[in-house]
Amino acid sequence: MEVVTNKNDAERKIASQSNHSPWALARKKFIRNKLAMVSLSFLMLISLLSILAPYILNVDIARVDFLNINLPPSSEHWFGTDSNGRDVFARTLYGGRVSLLIGLASTLCVTLIGTIIGAIAGYVGGKIDQFLMRLTDFVLTFPFTVFVVVLNTILIGKVSGVWTLIMVISLLSWGGTARIVRSKILAEKENEYILAAISVGCSPFKVIVKHLLPNVASTIIVQASLLMAVMIVVESSLSFIGFGVPADTPSWGNMLSEARNSDVLQNKPWIWVPPCLAITFTILSINFVGEGLKDAFNPKSNR
Numbered sequence: 310m311e312v313v314t315n316k317n318d319a320e321r322k323i324a325s326q327s328n329h330s331p332w333a334l335a336r337k338k339f340i341r342n343k344l345a346m347v348s349l350s351f352l353m354l355i356s357l358l359s360i361l362a363p364y365i366l367n368v369d370i371a372r373v374d375f376l377n378i379n380l381p382p383s384s385e386h387w388f389g390t391d392s393n394g395r396d397v398f399a400r401t402l403y404g405g406r407v408s409l410l411i412g413l414a415s416t417l418c419v420t421l422i423g424t425i426i427g428a429i430a431g432y433v434g435g436k437i438d439q440f441l442m443r444l445t446d447f448v449l450t451f452p453f454t455v456f457v458v459v460l461n462t463i464l465i466g467k468v469s470g471v472w473t474l475i476m477v478i479s480l481l482s483w484g485g486t487a488r489i490v491r492s493k494i495l496a497e498k499e500n501e502y503i504l505a506a507i508s509v510g511c512s513p514f515k516v517i518v519k520h521l522l523p524n525v526a527s528t529i530i531v532q533a534s535l536l537m538a539v540m541i542v543v544e545s546s547l548s549f550i551g552f553g554v555p556a557d558t559p560s561w562g563n564m565l566s567e568a569r570n571s572d573v574l575q576n577k578p579w580i581w582v583p584p585c586l587a588i589t590f591t592i593l594s595i596n597f598v599g600e601g602l603k604d605a606f607n608p609k610s611n612r
Contacts, residue, residue, distance in 0.1 A: 335527070335605040345601025348594035355591060359405030368399040370559055382579050389579035391567060400559045401583045407560040408588070411475055412541040418479035419540075420533045423486025428517050430487070431494030442491070449484040456481055457543075458552045474553055478543055482536075489532055493525040527606035534599035538592045545588055561588050 339345060358365070374394030382389045388397035430441040460477045497503065498521060506516050522529075541561075547553030548562025549569075556563060561584040568581035 335602075339601050339605035342601040342604060344597050348597035348601070351590065351594045352598065355405055355587070356409055359402050359409055362399070362402035362406060366396075366399045366402065368396050370395055370399050370403050371557070379577055379580075381577075388583050389577075391564075391580050397564075397580060397583055400564060401561070401587055404559040404561045404564055404584060405587060405591075407471060407554055407558060408541055408544055408562065409591075411471060411478070411544045411554070411560075412537045414475045415478045415482070415540040415543075416533050416537040418475065419483045419486055419536060420529060422479065423483035424490050424522070424529055426483065427487040427490025428494050428522060431491040432498055432513060432517050432521065438491075441487070445484045445487050448481060451481070453481055454547075457547060462552070471554055471558065474544065474547070478540060482540075482543075486529075486532055486536070490525065490529065493528050494521055497521055497524055527602075531599060531602045531606060534595060534602055538595040538599070541588065541592060541595075 372395070374390070377386070377390050377394040379392055380386055380390040380394075386396050386398065388401065391397055391400070426441050426445065430438040430445075457474075457477050460480070494517075503516060503520055506520050511520075544553055544560065545562035545565065548560050549566045551566060553562055554560045556566075564584040565581055565588075568577075
């Protein structure tokens with residue numbers, strides 16, 4: 310009797326799963342992943358606090374206050390003040406606006422460029438594929454940091470500093486995404502439903518947009534979620550060495566750059582610990598969300 314019951318339960322489970330779309334099943338698996346949900350909640354919280362910072366805090370983050378230089382944390386200044394007397398807590402939230410904006414905007418641009426090039430190369434093939442892949446190799450083989458510094462220096466002053474960095478990072482970072490999308494398109498276009506769509510006269514644009522991309526969207530989403538963490542690290546690294554966001558714009562990388570001298574590192578940890586923790590927890594959360602999405606879209610995963 311127990312065997313029959315277990316068999317019936319298994320059949321009902323299979324039947325219930327077959328009534329749901331792959332996206333619905335992925336959503337349920339993702340919600341059951343506690344670590345991914347906690348990470349997503351943290352990302353939503355830090356994003357919300359950063360967006361609402363001008364309305365939450367009545368502080369001028371650009372104002373230099375020589376009477377309150379390097380003050381430790383207190384009830385008036387929760388995270389203390391920096392070497393210019395500016396509130397560290399306020400600058401951490403305002404810095405999150407810039408760092409998260411650069412991470413999100415760069416990820417969207419990189420994903421868009423890489424998806425378009427990878428989809429065209431994978432579907433069309435032939436000489437177009439060879440040309441686009443050689444262009445991708447050209448982008449991948451160039452030293453990223455050197456060209457970001459050069460292009461950022463050329464474009465600075467012509468475009469807003471933050472958007473200059475977004476543009477430069479996006480133009481030099483789409484190669485990996487293009488290769489991943491191309492490989493998925495090459496495997497997917499051999500399926501019968503694609504051949505059937507071509508046989509009834511669907512245009513290449515319609516086949517790519519309506520049939521191919523929706524079926525590789527899960528891979529693109531997972532890649533984009535993991536890529537965002539990389540973009541935040543890139544912004545922080547470039548700002549730390551002085552070639553990222555302009556120094557007068559608060560970002561987590563700029564806050565760390567201002568705390569490079571040994572006296573601050575050893576005796577005034579409240580200046581560099583908040584942006585450091587913000588970067589660390591944000592990147593960890595993005596990676597955990599990305600891993601949760603990868604498990605959710607993996608049909609062989611039972612998590």
